Amino acid sequence: xxxxxxxxxxxxxxxxxxxxxxxxxxxxxxxxxxxxxxxxxxxxxxxxxxxxxxxxxxxxxxxxxxxxxxxxxxxxxxxxxxxxxxxxxxxxxxxxxxxxxxxxxxxxxxxxxxxxxxxxxxxxxxxxxxxxxxxxxxxxxxxxxxxxxxxxxxxxxxxxxxxxxxxxxxxxxxxxxxxxxxxxxxxxxxxxxxxxxxxxxxxxxxxxxxxxxxxxxxxxxxxxxxxxxxxxxxxxxxxxxxxxxxxxxxxxxxxxxxxxxxxxxxxxxxxxxxxxxxxxxxxxxxxxxxxxxxxxxxxxxxxxxxxxxxxxxxxxxxxxxxxxxxxxxxxxxxxxxxxxxxxxxxxxxx
Numbered sequence: 487x488x489x490x491x492x493x494x495x496x497x498x499x500x501x502x503x504x505x506x507x508x509x510x511x512x513x514x515x516x517x518x519x520x521x522x523x524x525x526x527x528x529x530x531x532x533x534x535x536x537x538x539x540x541x542x543x544x545x546x547x548x549x550x551x552x553x554x555x556x557x558x559x560x561x562x563x564x565x566x567x568x569x570x571x572x573x574x575x576x577x578x579x580x581x582x583x584x585x586x587x588x589x590x591x592x593x594x595x596x597x598x599x600x601x602x603x604x605x606x607x608x609x610x611x612x613x614x615x616x617x618x619x620x621x622x623x624x625x626x627x628x629x630x631x632x633x634x635x636x637x638x639x640x641x642x643x644x645x646x647x648x649x650x651x652x653x654x655x656x657x658x659x660x661x662x663x664x665x666x667x668x669x670x671x672x673x674x675x676x677x678x679x680x681x682x683x684x685x686x687x688x689x690x691x692x693x694x695x696x697x698x699x700x701x702x703x704x705x706x707x708x709x710x711x712x713x714x715x716x717x718x719x720x721x722x723x724x725x726x727x728x729x730x731x732x733x734x735x736x737x738x739x740x741x742x743x744x745x746x747x748x749x750x751x752x753x754x755x756x757x758x759x760x761x762x763x764x765x766x767x768x769x770x771x772x773x774x775x776x777x778x779x780x781x782x783x784x785x786x787x788x789x790x791x792x793x794x795x796x797x798x799x800x801x802x803x804x805x806x807x808x809x810x811x812x813x814x815x816x817x818x819x820x821x822x823x824x825x826x827x828x829x830x831x832x833x834x835x836x
Contacts, residue, residue, distance in 0.1 A: 490567065491618075497510045502565045503569070511527060512531075514531050515532045516533050518543070519583060520579060520580035521539050521546055526543055532552045534555075535553070535571070535581070538606075539580070540553070541693045542694075545690050574596050578606045584612050591616075595619045597765055598766060601630075601770070605666050605669050605698075615780060618807060620788065623788060624790065624792055624793040626768045630762075640671070640741070641675060643737070651735065653714060655733065655736050656717060657754075660686070663741060663742075664719050668719060669698060677702065678700065678701045681718070682705050685701065685703045713733045722740065738758070743764075782803045784805055785797075786806075790807065791806050
């Protein structure tokens with residue numbers, strides 16, 4: 487029924503259009519859901535992506551790469567396959583890919599989240615026959631708190647650290663998470679500085695029209711700097727390195743969906759853990775599937791087997807697309823929640 491989409495060693499392949507969606511290795515034609523490097527692979531000859539992702543993709547790819555960008559909702563036909571992009575709510579420019587061929591519609595979600603985020607357009611449901619969905623946090627234990635509450639907790643931690651004469655070091659992935667954190671900070675509390683990788687992402691966001699508070703690049707600070715009361719946004723790989731010594735007395739925190747798991751903060755060796763994810767939690771995952779109402783669901787990433795089994799037990803036609811596991815040791819490969827997850831806890835599904 488859905489033979490025009492195949493799972494191959496290079497990734498999801500659309501045979502009639504001769505293109506791959508988020509290929510796992512360099513290919514001739516790549517349709518890209520967003521600018522994280524495990525979805526937008528270096529070395530492809532031709533890239534098709536959503537228009538708002540242009541700055542981020544050009545920042546991360548070779549200047550020789552050939553790009554074509556489509557506004558959300560507009561379409562292009564390749565080999566008889568109609569391709570369009572629809573907001574995914576994951577990061578700036580993230581998109582769900584809708585493919586239509588011979589009356590059948592396939593939706594590839596890429597990474598996505600539901601709810602509001604001032605740094606990117608909100609997820610939209612797309613009715614389809616086949617839905618290929620991620621399941622990074624596909625267990626009932628993952629249920630996100632109100633995000634405004636998390637933002638207020640971060641600002642309160644900053645105030646308390648400032649009043650105690652400390653610098654705050656807040657770790658978040660360079661593209662997406664860091665800008666979302668920045669958008670929620672209260673700049674009246676103190677000065678905001680960023681790691682170099684974060685500042686590059688900030689520039690792409692600002693060039694795309696996303697409002698962020700004023701920041702300064704840590705590496706551009708010359709002379710003696712009093713870091714007390716400052717907020718520093720940094721990438722997780724900077725934690726525990728000599729780079730941190732310059733800040734003196736500091737309080738550390740990590741913002742990630744994995745902070746919802748008991749012991750994750752201890753493993754990351756940070757003082758605070760804020761539960762903030764750019765992926766769907768368990769109830770949002772089920773809400774999204776119901777809203778798109780597909781005849782068939784393919785589940786990938788994270789806890790795909792658990793999700794597929796739950797859907798099957800609730801009368802949906804579902805299967806696991808792959809069995810790739812994620813672990814904390816994989817973190818250096820990418821800069822978002824896929825790659826620092828703990829070993830899957832043993833939880834019975836409802």
